[in-house]
Amino acid sequence: MTETYTFKITKEKSRIDKFLSDQLADHSRSQIQEWIKDGDVRVNDTVVKANYKVQEGDEIEVTPPEPVEIDAVPEDIPLDIVYEDEDVVVVNKPQGMVVHPSAGHASGTLVNALLYHVKDLSGINGKIRPGIVHRIDKDTSGLLMVAKNDLAHEKLAEQLQEKTAKREYMALVHGELQHDKGTIDAPIGRDPKNRKKFTVIDGGKHSVTHFEVIERFKDFTLLRLQLETGRTHQIRVHLEYIGFRMAGDPLYGPRKTLEGKGQFLHATSLTFVHPRTNETLTFSAPLPQEFEDTLELVRRRS
Numbered sequence: 692m693t694e695t696y697t698f699k700i701t702k703e704k705s706r707i708d709k710f711l712s713d714q715l716a717d718h719s720r721s722q723i724q725e726w727i728k729d730g731d732v733r734v735n736d737t738v739v740k741a742n743y744k745v746q747e748g749d750e751i752e753v754t755p756p757e758p759v760e761i762d763a764v765p766e767d768i769p770l771d772i773v774y775e776d777e778d779v780v781v782v783n784k785p786q787g788m789v790v791h792p793s794a795g796h797a798s799g800t801l802v803n804a805l806l807y808h809v810k811d812l813s814g815i816n817g818k819i820r821p822g823i824v825h826r827i828d829k830d831t832s833g834l835l836m837v838a839k840n841d842l843a844h845e846k847l848a849e850q851l852q853e854k855t856a857k858r859e860y861m862a863l864v865h866g867e868l869q870h871d872k873g874t875i876d877a878p879i880g881r882d883p884k885n886r887k888k889f890t891v892i893d894g895g896k897h898s899v900t901h902f903e904v905i906e907r908f909k910d911f912t913l914l915r916l917q918l919e920t921g922r923t924h925q926i927r928v929h930l931e932y933i934g935f936r937m938a939g940d941p942l943y944g945p946r947k948t949l950e951g952k953g954q955f956l957h958a959t960s961l962t963f964v965h966p967r968t969n970e971t972l973t974f975s976a977p978l979p980q981e982f983e984d985t986l987e988l989v990r991r992r993s
Contacts, residue, residue: 698751708741711753712883719756719886720766721923721948725757738982748945755782762818763792765807768799770809773974778843780809780822783976786832787952789892791820805837812837813844824848825921826918830941833860834976838966851921859960860916861905861978863985864935865945868912872903879922888942889924893931898922900929906986909993913986914958926956938985949989955982 697712707735708727711870714912723732730738733752734745745751771783782801789796792803801913805812812822820828821836824847836856838844850856880895883890899919910959916926927943936944940954949955962973977985 695752695754695874696908699749701940705744707732707739707742707743707745707751710745713750715753716777721941726753729756731755746850747846756839763800763802763806763821764798765806766803767796768804770801770804770808771976773834773976774972775809776986778839779847779965779991780805780839781961781974782835782837782973784827784832784835784958787983789829790826791818801835811836813839813841815844825851827958828924828927828954828956830953831860831956831958832979833917833980834974835945835983836963843966845957848965850963854919856963857960857962858918858921860918860957860991861957861959861982862914862916862926863929863938863955863982864912864914864988865910865938865948866912866935867907867910868904868914868935870901870904872901875933877929877932879925879928889922889928891928894923896920898925898929900926908989911989927954949985951981951985955985957982 703715708720708724711723715723716882723813724741726732727739731754732739734743734749772780773783774781783911784801791804792798793915796801802821802823814821815816816823816932822839822844824836824838824844827833827835836847838847876899877891877899878893878895879889882890897920901919904912905915918925927937931943937954937956938944938949940949944954957978958976960973960975962971964971
């Protein structure tokens, strides 16, 4: 069922579409304007237009329509399955693969591949995200856990929420980071200046990333990172925030300085408690060859 959002205005604000886009950071302003146009947004139980100026005392109710799901179809796409049993699958996702279908990526996704290679998947996230407990970006490679039934899905999701599952990444960043280790604790929300990006912003969601320097090069640093929370683009945003942008990152990084297909970010390690046996499982995935080749290149340059 679609979640309904309610807001009570305590002081005069701006246009309703801008106000809601600031409050609902996971939705674009154009999407919110569509909801307003379709009557899914009501102020004091009355439909308004996008240019309505909210006033003190207004009560706003937003009821987004049920999402139209794209039927994901099985596709015979090669898949690196690291582990599989009756409850869980651990997959090493390649760089360039989208996790689940969307309007711009109806096929060729991890979900399409899973539907072909795996007999059963959890139905908690519907037809479009069967079995998907957590995601990584299209151009990030590495380990993901997938649930084969709803009980496993609930228990794995609970571990992510309670921060007991551990996810480690390796990243190559621009600059020579002098601190050997540290923690970035800064709230993340959608960037009001660029809806495709997220940024550190007042009122954003609590976000924590731990880092440790593995190797320093001339103009670059190799980091190991551990996520305490799992916000969209979290590592990329936090590294940009402290001034060490991801190498190869087309959205947050500087102009392309190294050959590659996207950011040099790889999910190397995944630890969780098995939802049925309660055994602690740890999996690792080596860096992709292109990542290794790039590290060798920056070593030689150094």
